[in-house]
Amino acid sequence: MSTLAKVPCTIVTGFLGAGKTTLVRHVLENAGGRRLAVIVNEFGDVGIDGEILKGCGIESCPEDAIVELANGCICCTVADDFVPALKGLLDRPVPPEHIVIETSGLALPKPLVKAFNWPEIASRVTVDGVVAVVDGAAVAAGRFADDPEAIARQRAADDSLDHDNPLEEVFEDQLLCADLVILNKADLIDAAEKKSVIDQISQTLPRAVALVEARNGQVPVKVLLGLGAAAEADLEARPSHHELEGEHDHEDFDTFIIDLPVFASPQQLVERMVKAAETHDVLRMKGFVDIEGKPMRLLVQGVGARIQHQFDRRWPDGKQRQGRLVVIGEKGFDQAAIRTLLAG
Incomplete structure (x- = not known):
């Protein structure tokens, strides 16, 4: 079946935050x-991202067209979660004209792209493009890359040491699968840092891929949608660190949920979040x-010690x-200490 007869889907990937x-x-x-629909997947059981999107109040994407998958990463639960969710959207009386899939920040996009070749959906959908969102400030700060000189010194001292960096591997796998890279938060880095980040991204990409700078995710929709990549038919051009692995179970990362008390001011919480991030090397906080x-x-929302906050919508009545x-x-990482610091 021609891709023109299929519903295009855009996969939005990118590391935590x-x-x-x-x-x-x-x-x-x-x-x-x-008419849009969204499938949003989170690493953790609280649907924060889904709540943010449902608060948009947009007629062309009503709340029932936003599907949350919070039972595990869709890169390794495609049969149980992703494919049924996709079929559910396609079987609606008025199906969407385009579907946007936001993966977990720890997801590998290639297994998800492969799922579009499953017989149940192969004739009905196509991957219009994989969009990798990059936190420019985090890359500039060296969050994902090891210090080559330090690694060399460690290896010289002990050849048996394992130097795999799970953050770097996930980050690179997301870039390796991309049809478009969004250098987000470009306003938080200077010209020299930006050049360094772009060079690092370019060295990772296996082929020519467009890169667009952005602030707060502000990118023209016509740039994001309509790439026409048919990525499910182009898997060989998308290498992966995890190519030979069966399941990607995120065993290098932990997540937990904290019930928070009432705070007198936003700053009171922000100060605690900054201290938690700096003391315990927290990757991501959101709620x-x-x-x-x-x-x-x-x-x-916190990425490391960078904390953003805003009043987004009224609390639901009666809850x-x-x-x-x-x-x-x-x-x-020390969950008990973090819990005490934030909620104690």
């Missing part, structure tokens, strides 16, 4: 009347918080105003 949800929300708000005397919930925060870090 890169700005994927902000980018997807921008797409929804600027869809120009096109909603109850601020005393405020009718709206506070959305807080308890419970603040909750998802915390993600590398395996073995």
